[in-house]
Amino acid sequence: MFYFKKVFMNYLEYSERLNRIVELAKLKSTGTPKELAYKLGISERTLYRMISTLKNQDHSINYSNYYRSYYLK
16 A cells, blocks of 8 residues: 555656646746756656656657747747
8 A cells, every 4th residue: 555655646746747847848947957857856867758758748848048948839
């Protein structure tokens, strides 16, 4: 039972972080990947995996060097 709760909480945290990335990208206020990873409390590599997940879910998320932020098309 404890194991199930731990996995479930991780799924919820993951979903919340994905939603946060999308919301920040809508505002073009994510910052650099390193800054965003720090804001979310994850590694930069995990952030890149999460961005890939969002792209697989048909979010058109990209990074702008000019704005230094992720954005949605």
